[in-house]
Amino acid sequence: MSAPAGEAPSSGYASIFVEEDLSTAEVDRLEAVHRPLADSVRELVDATIRTTVDDEEVAAVRAEVDALVARLRARQIEGAAGVRYNAEGRTWSWGNAVVGERNALAPPLDVVRDPDGLVHADTLLGAAYEGPPGMVHGGVGALLLDHVMGVTASARKRVTFTGTLTMRYVRSTPLGPVRLESRIDREEGRKVFVVATLADPDGVTVEAEGVFIVPRWAA
Numbered sequence: 001m002s003a004p005a006g007e008a009p010s011s012g013y014a015s016i017f018v019e020e021d022l023s024t025a026e027v028d029r030l031e032a033v034h035r036p037l038a039d040s041v042r043e044l045v046d047a048t049i050r051t052t053v054d055d056e057e058v059a060a061v062r063a064e065v066d067a068l069v070a071r072l073r074a075r076q077i078e079g080a081a082g083v084r085y086n087a088e089g090r091t092w093s094w095g096n097a098v099v100g101e102r103n104a105l106a107p108p109l110d111v112v113r114d115p116d117g118l119v120h121a122d123t124l125l126g127a128a129y130e131g132p133p134g135m136v137h138g139g140v141g142a143l144l145l146d147h148v149m150g151v152t153a154s155a156r157k158r159v160t161f162t163g164t165l166t167m168r169y170v171r172s173t174p175l176g177p178v179r180l181e182s183r184i185d186r187e188e189g190r191k192v193f194v195v196a197t198l199a200d201p202d203g204v205t206v207e208a209e210g211v212f213i214v215p216r217w218a219a
């Protein structure tokens with residue numbers, strides 16, 4: 001997401017775009033330190049779902065996890081991570097639900113912009129993303145599509161917000177490798193129309209259309 005081009009309203013948006021006095025090198029260094037922690041916590045989530053160890057072992061692990069949480073909380077920020085940027089134009093959103101470098105709930109997704117305008121991302125959805133048995137939760141598919149489509153609409157040059165998102169679930173998406181593809185269909189004033197798909201290795205499972213709006217305050 002680019003730094004906001006205009007004045008945000010006082011409804012709370014202003015607090016999510018925060019300029020930080022951090023060099024890009026320092027942001028990169030911090031990400032390199034924290035990303036492996038999120039990876040380990042992601043493993044913890046998967047192991048928590050799938051473990052079959054006995055009751056005593058579950059209780060012992062819980063005590064250790066609680067102790068680790070207390071160590072991390074010894075020093076922390078107020079509230080959520082927000083979207084931050086520096087004077088060099090580097091932005092970071094460490095808590096983002098889809099791509100947050102520090103967020104173990106994020107799959108995570110590495111979103112790539114191809115030169116021809118296609119935006120794509122590949123990821124692996126495991127046990128933590130289940131809805132129907134063995135299948136990806138419909139809301140998770142919508143979450144990932146919303147993010148990739150928002151990146152597409154923003155196209156590095158503007159802030160857009162999801163206005164309307166429509167999903168057609170063509171068939172169930174099995175847990176495992178998935179690919180997202182997205183592109184801008186057309187633009188009308190502040191409205192950016194985006195089309196996208198979620199696919200498993202056998203083909204498209206979800207088709208999406210979205211209207212993304214450049215808010216009045218950022219136009």
Ligand SMILES: CCCCCCCCCC(=O)SCCNC(=O)CCNC(=O)[C@H](O)C(C)(C)COP(=O)(O)OP(=O)(O)OC[C@H]1O[C@@H](n2cnc3c(N)ncnc32)[C@H](O)[C@@H]1OP(=O)(O)O
Binds near residue numbers: 151154189191213216
């Ligand atoms: C590079 C990094 C990128 C990061 C990607 C992150 C992806 C994540 C995406 C999200 O999750 S965003 C969070 C979910 N979305 C929201 O919270 C949006 C909440 N709604 C709003 O903030 C405002 O309602 C909104 C910015 C969408 C519109 O407010 P405006 O005051 O700017 O709209 P306005 O009323 O001036 O309408 C402008 C045009 O948009 C149309 N419009 C407004 N709201 C709409 C809507 N909800 N759906 C479709 N069209 C809409 C409206 O009819 C009009 O069309 P016309 O120009 O043809 O007259």
